[in-house]
Amino acid sequence: MVASQSIPNKELGCPVCGKGKLKAQVRTEHFEYGEGGDKVPVQAENVPVEICTHCHEAFSGPEAVRIRHHAVCRALGLLTPDEIRALRERLGLNQAELAELTGIGKATISRWENGRLLQNKALDRYLRLLAANPENVRLLGELPPSQAAAPRHVPGGTYGHGESAAAFRRLGGADLERYSRNRDRWLDWLNFAERN
Numbered sequence: 517m518v519a520s521q522s523i524p525n526k527e528l529g530c531p532v533c534g535k536g537k538l539k540a541q542v543r544t545e546h547f548e549y550g551e552g553g554d555k556v557p558v559q560a561e562n563v564p565v566e567i568c569t570h571c572h573e574a575f576s577g578p579e580a581v582r583i584r585h586h587a588v589c590r591a592l593g594l595l596t597p598d599e600i601r602a603l604r605e606r607l608g609l610n611q612a613e614l615a616e617l618t619g620i621g622k623a624t625i626s627r628w629e630n631g632r633l634l635q636n637k638a639l640d641r642y643l644r645l646l647a648a649n650p651e652n653v654r655l656l657g658e659l660p661p662s663q664a665a666a667p668r669h670v671p672g673g674t675y676g677h678g679e680s681a682a683a684f685r686r687l688g689g690a691d692l693e694r695y696s697r698n699r700d701r702w703l704d705w706l707n708f709a710e711r712n
């Protein structure tokens with residue numbers, strides 16, 4: 517990984533060796549991103565750093581961090597923070613509205629756009645799909661608000677994510693249809709089935 521100590525007060529000289537001065541330099545960096553078999557080579561160009569004239573330690577400011585993050589996004593084939601922001605603005609949505617529409621947390625979207633967090637491939641593709649056609653935004657907007665993950669209490673038992681799958685397996689196609697028509701009625705039916 518690239519040495520990326522943040523830039524200290526230049527007047528005080530190098531805080532690592534205490535002997536050298538810091539000298540501005542723009543360089544091309546090569547590093548690897550990821551772990552194990554998922555490592556990808558990254559090339560970041562025009563990275564502004566301050567280099568110690570004595571020990572050659574490199575110090576980076578926010579601009580260097582931004583450029584490296586951008587290069588990592590490119591190497592991984594992901595949207596860059598600027599692209600995510602532009603995509604959202606093209607849709608005419610603020611961060612809160614995009615969060616509500618997609619179910620992605622507002623804080624997460626904010627971190628993506630600030631380059632503090634890298635979106636995974638699935639969410640990257642989701643964003644691209646959303647932006648590809650305004651019709652997709654309309655369709656998504658028409659979905660009922662998602663039911664939160666909080667487990668629901670059912671008399672005679674509780675079902676969360678795992679248990680609902682088991683409950684479904686006990687049911688036939690007609691009952692699944694009934695469930696999709698009316699969730700509460702399905703719960704009544706399930707209670708009845710479990711009592712009998």
Ligand SMILES: [Zn+2]
Pocket residue numbers: 530531532533534535536568569570571572573
């Ligand atoms: Zn030094």
